Amino acid sequence: MSALTDDTLPASPRAVRDEMIVFVLMAALLAIVPLTGIYPFFVMQALCFALLACAFNLLIGYGGLLSFGHAMFLGTAGYFTAHALKVWGLSPELGILVGTLGAAGLGVITGVVAIRRQGIYFSMITLALSQLLYFIYLQTPFTHGEDGIQGIPQGYLFGIFNLAKPTVLYYVILVGFLGGFLLIYRTINSPFGEVLKAIRENEPRAISLGYKTDHYKLLAFILSGTIAGFAGSLKVFVAQNASLTDVHWTMSGEIVLMTLVGGLGTVFGPVVGAFVIIAMQQYLAGFGQWVTVIQGVIFVACVLTFRRGVIGEIAHFFRRSL
Amino acid sequence: MQALYAQLLVGLINGSFYALLSLGLAVIFGMLNIINFAHGALYMMGAFCAYFLLNLAGIGYWPALIIAPIVVGIFGMILERTMLQWLSGLDHLYGLLLTFGIALIVQGVFQNYFGSSGLPYAIPDELKGGMNLGFMFLPIYRGWVVVFSLIVCLATWYLIEKTRLGANLRAATENPTLVRAFGINVPRMITLTYGLGVGLAALAGVLSAPINQVRPLMGADLIIVVFAVVVIGGMGSIMGSIITGFSLGVIEGLTKYFYPEASNTVVFVLMVLVLLVKPTGLTGRAA
Numbered sequence: 001m002s003a004l005t006d007d008t009l010p011a012s013p014r015a016v017r018d019e020m021i022v023f024v025l026m027a028a029l030l031a032i033v034p035l036t037g038i039y040p041f042f043v044m045q046a047l048c049f050a051l052l053a054c055a056f057n058l059l060i061g062y063g064g065l066l067s068f069g070h071a072m073f074l075g076t077a078g079y080f081t082a083h084a085l086k087v088w089g090l091s092p093e094l095g096i097l098v099g100t101l102g103a104a105g106l107g108v109i110t111g112v113v114a115i116r117r118q119g120i121y122f123s124m125i126t127l128a129l130s131q132l133l134y135f136i137y138l139q140t141p142f143t144h145g146e147d148g149i150q151g152i153p154q155g156y157l158f159g160i161f162n163l164a165k166p167t168v169l170y171y172v173i174l175v176g177f178l179g180g181f182l183l184i185y186r187t188i189n190s191p192f193g194e195v196l197k198a199i200r201e202n203e204p205r206a207i208s209l210g211y212k213t214d215h216y217k218l219l220a221f222i223l224s225g226t227i228a229g230f231a232g233s234l235k236v237f238v239a240q241n242a243s244l245t246d247v248h249w250t251m252s253g254e255i256v257l258m259t260l261v262g263g264l265g266t267v268f269g270p271v272v273g274a275f276v277i278i279a280m281q282q283y284l285a286g287f288g289q290w291v292t293v294i295q296g297v298i299f300v301a302c303v304l305t306f307r308r309g310v311i312g313e314i315a316h317f318f319r320r321s322l
Numbered sequence: 323m324q325a326l327y328a329q330l331l332v333g334l335i336n337g338s339f340y341a342l343l344s345l346g347l348a349v350i351f352g353m354l355n356i357i358n359f360a361h362g363a364l365y366m367m368g369a370f371c372a373y374f375l376l377n378l379a380g381i382g383y384w385p386a387l388i389i390a391p392i393v394v395g396i397f398g399m400i401l402e403r404t405m406l407q408w409l410s411g412l413d414h415l416y417g418l419l420l421t422f423g424i425a426l427i428v429q430g431v432f433q434n435y436f437g438s439s440g441l442p443y444a445i446p447d448e449l450k451g452g453m454n455l456g457f458m459f460l461p462i463y464r465g466w467v468v469v470f471s472l473i474v475c476l477a478t479w480y481l482i483e484k485t486r487l488g489a490n491l492r493a494a495t496e497n498p499t500l501v502r503a504f505g506i507n508v509p510r511m512i513t514l515t516y517g518l519g520v521g522l523a524a525l526a527g528v529l530s531a532p533i534n535q536v537r538p539l540m541g542a543d544l545i546i547v548v549f550a551v552v553v554i555g556g557m558g559s560i561m562g563s564i565i566t567g568f569s570l571g572v573i574e575g576l577t578k579y580f581y582p583e584a585s586n587t588v589v590f591v592l593m594v595l596v597l598l599v600k601p602t603g604l605t606g607r608a609a
Binding site: 060066068112113116117119120121123124125127128129131132135136139249253256260288289290291292293295296297298299300302303304307 | 351357405408409412414415416418419420422423424425426427428429430431433434542543546547549550552553583586587590591593594597598601
């Protein structure tokens with residue numbers, strides 16, 4: 001049915017070897033960033049969005065489910081972590097736990113509703129659910145409405161690592177990103193991931209083979225939401241605020257755009273896409289609303305001419321799976 | 323009681339817009355298999371078109387009611403010819419992504435030139451003032467919007483369900499290849515259908531201009547509510563879209579009176595309830 005990833009190769013030993021090589025290269029490159037003088041804040045922000053896009057990609061690329069509301073996990077985890085750190089005065093690790101669990105809970109509730117429809121309806125439902133949440137966060141007092149939660153203390157992770165130091169924070173974020181990335185990678189290549197791909201390709205067939213496809217889809221949705229929430233919790237330490245922007249539908253659109261640019265259903269595509277889009281926003285920040293127009297143009301151009309995305313095209317060219 | 327009737331009227335007006343927009347979405351989805359994310363942006367273009375006609379060319383409300391939907395409809399048909407038609411045969415999701423991109427472009431361009439604040443559009447002289455109905459005061463323009471939208475909705479229903487053209491359209495929705503074999507130009511029909519759906523959105527935009535002012539983002543939040551309306555009603559039936567649109571508007575209006583805090587979330591909450599009870603939507607068949 002789905003033509004989203006027209007040439008995904010089955011996981012062969014060669015594909016896994018290729019992917020591990022690229023992973024080690026990526027990790028090594030990211031590890032030396034603080035030595036190069038590149039502005040670490042930019043890379044940290046991009047890493048949080050990269051993990052978020054990877055979580056989103058788990059649903060669309062391997063489950064065929066396009067969520068147009070993934071910002072709700074980013075924003076929810078952000079608010080929960082920010083509240084836990086600032087108001088309850090919890091330590092960073094507990095703050096991250098609170099945020100991630102919050103997103104997981106949200107994933108359970110919204111997942112039960114959203115997976116009741118497939119395809120295009122699933123996208124509309126997730127969009128509507130995230131808009132519902134946006135209005136709730138706009139009105140509840142603990143989010144401080146338009147102001148958001150600001151000036152969040154960063155604290156000491158496990159009582160040792162001072163997150164107020166940019167280099168320490170950078171490596172903490174990097175470890176979080178790589179951990180989340182590996183978890184997604186492991187999921188994709190597990191029996192669970194294979195069943196997901198089967199559902200994406202032909203759901204009635206998967207049902208006829210005895211799989212309870214709704215359970216698999218729900219589990220994938222919760223996992224994706226939880227990891228997206230983890231990324232949102234990490235982002236709180238980088239941005240030191242949690243605001244309505246993170247729950248708005250434009251943010252959900254950006255997550256979709258990152259994954260589309262990098263390559264839907266590719267392992268590394270969302271990471272590349274996140275860096276491209278975040279870099280673009282940084283350099284074009286002075287152009288005001290034209291950034292929105294440029295994002296729209298990229299959407300249109302990608303869908304019409306560049307559906308495989310950056311990594312998808314490279315993988316296609318070298319006939320590898322990346 | 324006055325306040326209750328006033329909110330009911332506001333609800334009916336919002337319901338008219340929901341009905342006109344979800345009707346267009348349903349017609350487009352039937353023929354093109356695309357959920358038109360740009361629908362809100364095209365609704366906004368309809369309102370801006372009326373605004374330009376008045377302020378640049380001195381053309382008033384009544385001609386704008388006809389010209390704006392045609393102009394925006396032609397713009398839509400150009401979009402369909404140049405972009406959307408290349409997506410046939412691909413996964414439906416690409417249509418959503420492409421039209422989302424188009425919406426970003428259109429809204430971004432308008433935001434650049436007009437900011438985010440509203441531009442006033444005066445109520446035409448013929449529809450100014452109000453009527454005292456005894457139990458409430460009815461502003462004539464608001465009554466006009468509800469009645470006129472209802473007429474347009476029913477006319478669209480008649481066109482699609484009762485005329486020969488509509489029969490061809492419905493046949494082409496079911497089996498385009500077979501209909502082409504009868505010598506009917508299906509690609510042209512698809513383009514015209516998209517133009518019709520977009521024209522309905524632009525018409526809703528013109529109708530809302532005097533009530534809600536003309537803003538670049540006027541369609542952005544509306545389209546998400548309309549998506550929820552479409553999920554609740556299902557896209558299987560034209561009449562279903564109309565009835566669902568108007569009823570949800572009324573329910574929203576009642577919520578504004580009885581529990582204002584929930585007025586902008588009530589449609590989404592209803593969507594969740596409907597999905598839990600009847601996942602295919604109230605009138606929809608299984609997708």
